[in-house]
Amino acid sequence: MKAAKSDRTANTALKANPGLKRRSFFKLMGGGVIVFFSTWDPLEIMAISAGKKEDQKPDFNAFIRIDENGMVNAFTGKIEMGQGPVTSLVQEVAEELDVRFDQVKLVMGDTDLCPWDDGTWGSTSTRFFGQVFRAAAAEAREILLKLGSEALKVPVDRLEIKDGVITDKTDKNKKVTYGQLAKGKKIEKYLDKKPELKKPADFKIMGKSHYRHDARLKVTGQAKYSGDFHPEGMLYARILRPPAYGARLVSANTSEAEKLPGIRVVRDGDLVAVLHEFRDKVDEAIVKVKGEFSIDEMKVDDKTVFSFMLNSGAKGNTVDQAGDLAKGRSLASKFFSNQYDGSYVAHAPMETHTALAYMEGDRVILHASTQTPYPARDEVAAALKIPPEKVRVIVPFVGGGFGGKSANEQMVEAARLTKLAGKPIMLIWTRKEEFFYDHLRPAAVVKIDSGIDENGRITMWDYHVYFAGDRGADTYYNVPNRRTTAYDEDASIPRVHPFATGPWRAPGNSNNTFSRESQIEIMAAAAGMDPVDFRLKNLTDEKLIAVLKATAGLFGWTPAKGPSGRGYGIAMGTDAGTAVAVIAEVKVSKETGHVQVVRVASAQDMGLCVNPQGTIIQMEGCIIMGLGYALSEEVMFRGRKMNTQSLYSYELPRFSWIPKIDTLILDRQNEPPQGGGEPAIICMGGAIANAIFDATGARLYQMPMTPERVLKALQKT
Secondary structure, X not given: OOOOOOHHHHHHHHHHOOOOOHHHHHHHHOOEEEEXXXXXXXXXXXXXXXXXXXXXXXXXXXXEEXXXXXXXXXXXXXXXXXXXXXXXXXXXXXXXXXXXXXXXXXXXXXOOOOOOOOOOOOOHHHHXXXXXXXXXXXXXXXXXXXXHHHHHOOOHHHEEEEOOEEEEOOEEEEEEEHHHHHOOOEEEEOOOOOOOOOOHHHOOOOOOOXXXXXXXXXXXXXXXXXXXXXXXXXEEEEEOOOOOOOOEEEEEEOHHHHOOOOOEEEEEOOEEEEEEOOHHHHHXXXXXXXXXEEOOOOOOEOOOHHHHHHOOOOOEEEEEEEOOHHHHHHHOOEEEEEEEEEOOEOOOOOOOOEEEEEEEOOEEEEEEOOOOHHHHHHHHHXXXXXXXXXXXEEOOEOOOOOOOOOOOHHHHHHXXXXXXXXXXXXXXXXHHHHHHHOOEEOOEEEEEEEEEOOOOOEEEEXXXXXXXXXXXXXXXXXOOOEEEEEEOOOOOOOOOOOOOEOOOOOOOHHHHHHHHHHHHHHHHHHHOOOHHHHHHHOOOOHHHHHHHHHHHHHHOOOOOOXXXXXXXXXXXXXXXXXXXXXXXXXXXXXXXXXXXXXXXXEEEEOOOOOOHHHHHHHHHHHHHHHHHHHHOOOOOEEOOEEOOOOOOOOOOOOHHHOOEEEEEEOOOOOOOOOOOOOHHHHHHHHHHHHHHHHHHOOOOOEEOOOHHHHHHHHHOO
């Protein structure tokens, strides 16, 4: 990879961030040592380095800056929404720069200060961006060594670094700090030859557990979220909302609202809003605005949606195929055909979508809860018909996202309102609005035909997934005759989903893993085999074998064929490059249908683990959040009218539900890092469904597995 050689080249290289040129960055940041580095996909970087893309040059569009006091400022377009990069990214920079953990300050999600980034999603912060961040820190270290060599008049190979102090190994009195090298200077550097990253054996900070960098701020209430900023003259806003998704405004009568003291009504086309300095006043005023809407009806509801999908006429796309299904069928002594359904699920973050918008001259500034600050900036600019550099997005802490804060409607609305009103506008969606405009995890259907021979080997596997996506639809098991077909919305069929849908923590994988792992245990029971033994007999994937054995050992599994009456269930799979297995123990009330998850064990192979403490928290969070989609979370609707409007009717996991949780991270420090924010959640539906079967002999084919559905399944046993 060639470094930029001139001002002109470097300016060109910064084109990915049109809101921030190098000159502006220096003006904003002042003096110090600044290192620009690439945030391209590592595979692209490797291809360029290998000479396979000689005509291309990565964009140098991210920064590390060393202050005169020796503080390291690391800038990233990623954001912190509870998943922990505010800690792990600091560990990576501190490790490669040879500074203390507390010497690094992470600046995140500010489109005026940080590099362009397409968003925080897909567990990519550590496995992709973190690697580039490490490379930047390693490059900065080499640059500082060269500067230290010049300052001390000592060859580089005689120098060592500890806690940001460069010392002559032969004369400990000869030393210089990073801060001294940066003092009074503006130094922009690149290296022609990129340094190697540290080996795990040399780690002092990475691979060691660190408590969350933001923990004290959050537990003491000092952490700032978008709704915590209150500039002078700020007005709260409420917007007239339609009664059904996709309804169009025909007319609006605002006369009654306008009679209320201090209420200001603004309108721009279909955007009708009431404004006031107090939030409760806009809540009172909005109900007095009377709107007439035209509604695009759909004859579907939460009970008929699955047949609606199957009869939609969607065309399938074969995403995996091997062998001959007819041959596999002929080899089978037992054959199984089942359908698995998954309801719409909301993100339901603690913090609803929020945005503060105000003007600074001719620029719009937004403090907003979003996972995608740069795409959000561009959306706002397009809506206001202004250049992107006229919009600045600043993302403070985000109170939960799970994929649901990738869309930015609240930011566009707030920006339009501040332009109309000429005042700072705070827009905080109500819980009802959060449900209504959420990009839900789509409802889905999975149909599986499979067969086993007399020895318990899977001979064929025909998998069809409707409208969940094919993430996690891999067969995983060693099946010689198989096919996977995915069906999704396309222009050739009428609309299938009545609401907006989108990514929901490991998109699609929870539905696919529930279906696949339920089918696996159905076959294991029919074969008269222990579920662990059945899986091992049909597995060749070394990572999955390792996590299954590790989880079984952690749980204290003893072999038994199902249903054993013990209430044990297994599920396994991969997500974000990480192999994971979960075993759950449940108790089922045959009188009420209530399912209590007693304990859960989970092991995962995620390669290099930067922060084990953070990973354990993520695994536990996945397990607890997974209880919700498995047992209770379901959006109810009729046509395009949503009946689920509050957390009263949408039941999230409660403290009383939380089981004993044991976790294990396999030691794979010499392997590339993989994602840790999503894998464990994919297994919860399948593990609980299999545990219910093991406890009672009842098989559940739809999530969530509510008490009503459990009782109905028990009646069939």
